[in-house]
Amino acid sequence: MNRKNRYNFAFIDEDAKREIRRKILKAVAIPGYQVPFASRELPIARGWGTGGLQVTLALIGPTDCLKVIDQGCDDSVNAVNIKHFVQSVTNVKITTDTTKATLIQTRHRIPEEPMNENQILVLQVPIPEALRNVEPSERQTRRMHAEGDYTRLWLYLYEDIVKYGDVSIGARYPVLVNGRYIMDPSPIPRWDIPKLHMAETLFIFSAGREKRIYAIPPYTDVKPLEFEDYKFCVEDFKGKQCARCGSKGVFLDEIIDDETGKRIYVCSDTGYCHKVASKSKRKNAISQNYQYKTAGSAG
């Protein structure tokens, strides 16, 4: 008996899929609102992308083409692990090409290449509550969201500026979705935050351990929290480029070279890096869609 065949298509049972799909619909209907869901246990540990994985498994069909990235990387151990698992229970096509995938599951990055209306990006979320830093109790944060009471988060940002001269939040920068809910965008870098605004694609966020699903539907207004005099700014990679493909204006990983001890930079998005490197089009490789103001021009 084939052991794989003992499991349902896409592993979780159909009732669970239906529940997740319904919760996704609710999440899409109320952008940025955290919808509680039952969250089944998967053979991958809680905290390793089980939220994203449940959404992927609930959405995926036999004709889908899947891409999985972890910190932008297609070959990162956890991405490989998740890909293997999904493929073993669905037999779908796997790709590293952002433009070819119908479904992308990601941890902590949004791909550099823009996605379109026929694609869905599923983001793994460790802590879905944007207010958790200022309020540990779930009961309280749910009340704060209901009442739109975000004073304490604004105060937190203000105190940050007083203490450090600027907002010190690195990744996981809170955003206001559709003018209503403050939302945790998952620990994507600030670099990726502007990609959420008025995007063509559907973003689904899912936290397995915390049992929450939320979404940003296409063409939704998404604003990072900022003050008039202290503006939101993305990471500063001015004057730096990928040592491998030469790309500029992309999110870069800092690497200390084994031999020389020198600090070099490579693309965080490996699929994109491969594409650029193999085409060896070094100039104008970066999509004009993603030219952000960097830290230097802030304030």
Next chain:
Amino acid sequence: MGYVAIKGGEKAIKNAGKLLTYERIKGKSKLIGVKQIEEQLYMAVDRVMSEGSLYAPHIAALALKQSAGDTFEASFMVRAYRATKSRICTSISISTQNMRIIRRISAAFKDIPGGQILGPTTDYTIRLLDFELLDDSERKRKVFLKNFLSQKSEKKVYFDSFPKVVDILRKEGLLEEPKRDLNHQNTIFDITRESLTFPAQRDAALQIMSRGETGGLLLLAYSSMRGYGDIHPTIGELRVGFIPLLVKHPYTHKEIFAGEVKVTEAEVLAQYTENENKPKFTLGYGLCFGHNEIKAISMAVLDRAMQSRSSPSYMPSNDQEFVLSHVDGIESMGFCIHYKLPHYVTFQSDLDRLRKTQKDRSSIKGKDDNE
């Protein structure tokens, strides 16, 4: 140049998996059979069934073999296996009075109806290592079994139903009856189908604890017992035994007996000092799969602590949200080990902020120095 981050995950994963198997079987000893684990390491099996929330001794034993005895990993595998099973039906509520008891004690009364039954317990053993077990043998096993089973009084290992100790108190009106939640009269909350919201109903709270991690429950219960709590628990009754699993036949709707489940049940009494009218005892309740007294007692203590109306912030065991959000072993272990995943991107973001702040600071400082 060494591009550590770019490639090579796939092969490494495969080899790591092989190494794991190698570590488990590289020795010269005989391979452990799953049946051996099920029968001889039954305490570990019970713990895994309880934390994995699936009553399946053979599956739990298999998980323990595969995880080389790691109860976290084993429970996790069992929990994941459970998630693939669709729900056929819900069992019919039963009273634990009908438990087929192998052990039953009360710390509240010396004489209880039916008597105290010690059963299989380590409580009064002197914890000295038995070096005889170093060379255990089939012969010794046979001799022991023969002698043991020929003892007349020991023949009846199981006992039929017993009255419950707390019912004595209940009859006297000394026990506070829990208020029924009018909104949820007939439905039982199911934590595996609905996400928990706070304040949680008691049935949901008990479910969370019943599959909680033994150590986690013990830690919080101990904090309450030791001083960070206002509960002074007495064990009204502790039972270990088998309860019948009854289900309704999907077509004939008749009650059918589907098997027995071994459980540990603890009922803890503590005085309500806050009651407006008459002071009464309130019951803390604990029940879990298998034989696991520490877990059942801890659960009962926490159940009682969470009913306490005063919840000062320094008593985490009284705070329902605090307790229920942190006692699940599968969730806590998963999040704990996830920190081993790469965090390059988030760390890069933090680095960027730190460098910027340092730069700003030093420029301010430079200005100050010039003045």
